[in-house]
Amino acid sequence: MRKLTLALFFAVYICSVAVHSRIRQKRTWIIDSFNIEEENPGPFPYLLGTIELDRKYLVNFRLHGSGVDKEPKEVLKINQRNGQIWVHKKVDYETFQLLQLTFEATNVSSDKVDTRLGVEVKILDINDHAPVFSPPHYQATMNESSAQGQVVETMNATDGDDSQTPNGTFSFNIISVTPKTDNVEFFLEPTGASITEIFFRGCLDYEKANTYTIVVEAKDHGDKVQLSSTSTVTMNITDKNNHLPEITGQTGPGRVKERESGVEVLRVQVADKDSPGSQAWKAKYTIHGDKEKYFQIETDPKTNEGVITVLKAMDYEEQTSRNVSLSVANEVPYFSCEITGRPAKRLWDVKTFNEGPGKSLPGFPKLYPVTIAVEDVNDPPEFVPPVRKVGIMENTKLGTHLCTLEAKDPDKTFASKFHFTKGEDVDNWITVDPETGEVFTAKVLDRESPLLKNSSYSVILYVVDNGEPPMTGTGTLIIQVGDLNDNLPILEVNTLGMCLLDKATMTNITAVDLDLPPYSSPFTYELLGDVKGKWNIDPTRGTTVHLVKEKTVYSGVHELQIKVSDNQGLSLTQNLSVTVCDCTSTPNCHLRRSSGAQVGSTAVSIMIFTFLLLLAIILMAFLISCKHEKKMIMTDDEPGWHLLESNIETLGTDCKVPAKITQVESIQTLKAKPNLISTHDGISKQEVIQQNHQQDYYDSTFQKEQLLKRSLQRNSTRRSYRSCHSSMDQVKRNYSIYSVDEFQLRQNLLTQIDQNLFQLQAPGEELGDYEPHCYAYEGESMIDPQLDAISLPENDFNPNVLTNLEWQFNKLASICRPDLKS
Template identity: 45%
Template sequence: MLCFFFLVYYLSSAACSELLSRHRRSWIIDSFTIEEGHPGPFPYVLGKITIDRDYQVRFDLYGEGMDEEPKGVLTIDKESGTLYVNRAVDYEEKTVLKLRFEAMNTDSSIDTKLGVEIGISDINDNPPRFQRDLFEISVDEDATQGSHVQTMVAYDKDERGTPNSTFHYEIKSVSPNHPDTEFTIDSQSGTMSFKGCLDHEVAEMFTVVVEAKDHGDVVSLSSSSTVIIHVQDGNNHLPAISGQTGSGKVKEHEIGTSPLRLHMTDKDTPNSAAWRAKYTIQGDEGAHFKIETDPDTNDGILTVVKPLDFEEEALRELTISVENEAPYFSCKVKERPPSGLWKVETSKGDVPPPDTVKVSIEVEDVNDPPVFSVSVKEVALEENAPIGTWVEKVTAVDPDSRDFVYKVGSDPAGWVTVDPQTGDITTVGTPDRESLHVSDGFYTILLHALDDGVPPMTGTATLNIHVTDQNDNVPQPTVDFVDVCVSDGPSSINISAFDLDDHPYAGPFTFELLGDVKGKWKLNPSHGYTAGLVKEPGVYSGPHTVDVKISDMQGQFAVYNLSVTVCDCSVTPNCRDPRSTATTAAPGALAIVFASLLLIMCLLLMAVFMTCRKEFAPMPPSDSSGDTLLPSNIENPGTDCKVVVPDDIVAWFTEETHSDPSNWGGQHHGIKHSNFSKEMEQNFIYEHLVLDMSHLYNENWNQTSWRSLRANGHHHTHQREEASTMNFHAALQALLHQRLSSLQGKEADLLDYEPHVYAEEGDFDVLSELENIILPDKDSYQKALNNLGPKFKQLASIRKPPHIQN
């Protein structure tokens, strides 16, 4: 608590002491100003800081000009307070130096602080400066005096609002100095203009020097800028036509030719708008001509764009004038007063007439073609009109009054002729509306009128003959054969017809069946463009011929023999495509064959497996008359696997062969039957009978069939000693008989099978001839086949085997 009391007393005493001492202090600081660009010598005394005090203090100075930029300008004597300037300063760099003065006690404590600003006085050390030293501009020659040319702008860096930064503009020189042109500039704004007239032909360019000068008291500074003024040429000279070249002649009906070329002169700048010419044609009724400007020479080129007619006008008079693209003007100085604009005279709005010239174009006569009075004409002519029928008459006129004749130019079918003198058209052929040369009922011919000029000229007219229809064609079916499917009920197929004639000589048609068709065929419907041919259930499969009568609306008719094939569509989708039948049946037949072979192989393997033994046991002899095979021990040992043949087959075969040895009289496979051994006999039985009998087993044979075969007309009491002459013929004959019997029994099941129909036999009274086939030596055989006619291809399709027909 005692310490806090002393601290408060000390601080309050110090504060009171400071307040009392401040009343005793007195600062005396002069107003300091540094002159810009002072020449020296340096350092020089700027001033002194004086203070009335009872104790010693020291002075310090900080800020711009001391330890801040611009550094080193000022220094201060710390004891006396004298200020020194060490170097020159630039007003444009710094206008005021801001510093801080400090008074220091002897104990280095700060007595007080004070901010001080030292001003820098400006001098006229900067002239006015233009934005650029050189300006280049263009002015039109027809510009009116007083028009703005250019605005000059300058700037002075000296102190604003003082004479050092105040300046004015003035023109120092103009080159060339033309008496009719004077350039001026506003001294305050710098706006340039001119008085009088500009003339490109007198002065294409002016060089003007403009000066900006300030108003400094001690010294006046200035700078200049150059302005180059290009005078753009205007149209102050009229073009003049100087001459013409060319024949001045043009042939009638000819276009694109240039009979005339006009030449002109102009004092304005070439290739400028003031120099380029524009030509105008007057007196060109019908717009037959045009005139264009040659871009290189400025000549006017006259060209024919529409054919001229000598008979209408043989000589054409034209007036052609010329002017420039840019409008014409003129300017002339009348008076030059000392102030204000000059008095000038201009011709804008009062343009003199353009230069004109009259030209004559001669039209040369050429041979004109005859002209038909009607170029396209339409007439009517009935088809089948008799030869010599008058069709129409055409007339033509030749503009040159030359002789001419009429001719037929185009007559594709050769139906007409034209009288060369009168133009009457008559028929020389029979018109047929159904001809290929008739389109939409019209037959077109071209007629010519050919004169005798040099060269001869031809006029053309078109005659469209409308060939009217007659009922000269009977209806025709679209096809001459149809296919009908077999069914339990009636089945039908559509029959369509067409007629080359037009309405009302065509459809809808009436269809009628002729001949004995009751219970077999009928029509439903029987009227229209398509009829339905209905097959009754009683019609058998196979080819049939139906007579169909087809009548048009006028009763014209024809009878046609329609080939109808009836087949089972479930087996043969296309009755006339034998390959499809073969293709359908082939998989079933192959399946039966493969099944039979598989069954035979299984039976043989079972037989081999059951008869294989490890040791050979010879067959014991027996005298029994009921035995089937003769006893024999001629086989050599060593074979432990034998094929066993059923006993009833072997016994039957042995008995049959023993019954009649005389039936064996020949050779089989090159071996005499009378010399067969027992082993060869068994092998032959297996190869030629067992395999066949296995196949017969597949055809539902059984043991009863075998027994009946043995008992059918054969005797069992023959001697067994005749077994060496086996009778194979009887056995084979019996097997073939049974096989044929089985096939005949199955034929009744094949109800839908019919022999293949290659083609209908047709009418015996109509004999068709086949084409002659010539095979050139150079051509290939295949190429010759491809080029054969339709008759030969029809024969080839009939004779082609079923498996390769399409």
């Protein structure tokens, strides 16, 4: 033992020298190494080992580094006297795999470091971590048409133990598959130490299983104990078209009335085993044998039925039924997968088919025959021809026969009795015999009518049969009106302006004729009157010619007469007003003349406007002066609590009704001479009163009549004014007869009322003075000396306060007189 100690000492010495000889090296040797098993349960503390040094003097032992004064702290401690190392708590391998320490031996007497050694403590890993999947749960989606051998999902797992030991290595395994079906099998293929992939072999079938739940286990290879964990893969299958649709029947009438379109005639039912609502289930229909495109078929999105509707109306007389064929497919291509063998440890033997362009399953699509019956109904009659043209000269006499309408009925089973009538005849040119269809003119036709287009007038005609229900056919009659020379040529303008020059000047004149050639242009122009040496036309024939003014013509307005004849010699003499002026001051003589006329009309308009404005101002002033002033009663919450003395009555006076002079005189006369009626110049006063009343009415009526006359003069013609004047005279005569009787009755009533009022007025016997009347006398009042006199303060109330309450009196007034609120 002694020899071992000395050898150890020399080895330590040599290493110590080496430490100082090497540069930037923390330690050069390790005196010893110890092992600690992670997660050792104790009991603590327990002895790890002892460091011994052979010295003849006393030394103290110290430890520094990981596990003592560095993380993980306070795991290890050393006995200063004997060098024993003790473990005080657990250490986790996944956190610390190695603890590096420094051992020092210090001389007790000199307190100098005698020896410095390195110590390593290895943490021994144990199998305390199971493999963990990341993520813990997987979701995968596969199409039903996916081929075998495709990756379903890639899975990943990790183990916290040392990957260099069996504790940190693991393997994958499929624990279970739910549900278990015979058409598919899942297997794993590792792609690394911690990654594996899931594959399938066989054929997926949505109808057998639309979801698979696969449980995969990851298990480590620990010596003493093996730890594991599981993860779940949920694989959802998307349904694809592996079942063909099949037409199972039809519903609906299967018939349509002729000339009917846009109606549903048939529904076709289909069966499909694919998932309802998916593209593999949705049907797509096609019609075969319908070259004329009479029908269309659409898919009902709720029931997946094929709905056949009529696009174009059919005719029973052409064909009584239509035969077509239907086929059905799905919105996505069809595929199939069939298992033929199941060899071990490799992909199975399968037979597949995928529909594509130019590639279809033999025997498909299947055709389903459909017959649509056409029902006969009453067809409308037809004009023969539908558009008929007739010619007639204008100005032909009324009632001229134009043509006889003809119609036919395309029906073979219905009656063919027709009734003709007009549809649209804008100017009522024709009449139609409803039974025979004969067409006659209803007025004298005019080719120059604005209703004609290219000398043609169109009339819409109807023909109605007597079927059930009655049907109506429509036709067009085009009346082509021939032209006659029934219009005279007229000048386009009747006023011209020309410049005053020292030489002859010219301007253009043009005539128009509503007739067509040869009854219109070219025209022949001729000046009438004394125009020699002053005016002439060059040339005299044409549509537009030159009016030549000689230099001898003076300035001013010249009225010329010009005769214009059409190509057939029909002529019209017209006036042409030519204004000649000095163009140096006025470029356009015609504009100067028009400007003067415009100024005159403007002045008249200003005068009329001024008069109307003045009348409106007077009327507004009259309305304002007659307006009643409305005073609003204002409110006040505090009335003031004042009372007005009411013992201010005085003697009253009798009211007298003022009588009119004529009424009083009439009353007095009746009293004196009841049977006498005073006269003046042979006319009674009553007649005078009646005449005065009538005269007032006549004056008022005459003023209104004069105002109406002035209005009519500005806005109407003389003929309408004479009619209104005659009406006013008739009104005046009617009122004159009525007013005498009415005035006589009114005057008699007023006379009786005034007479009664006059008799009530008794002169000298008005409201007189009356002596006081004593009723119940109760004696003198007694005074009790025991009662104190009630002293009333000075009353400083001013009665005038109540006269200016205004809005403060509203509350009391609203209670006493609710009608004042308005």
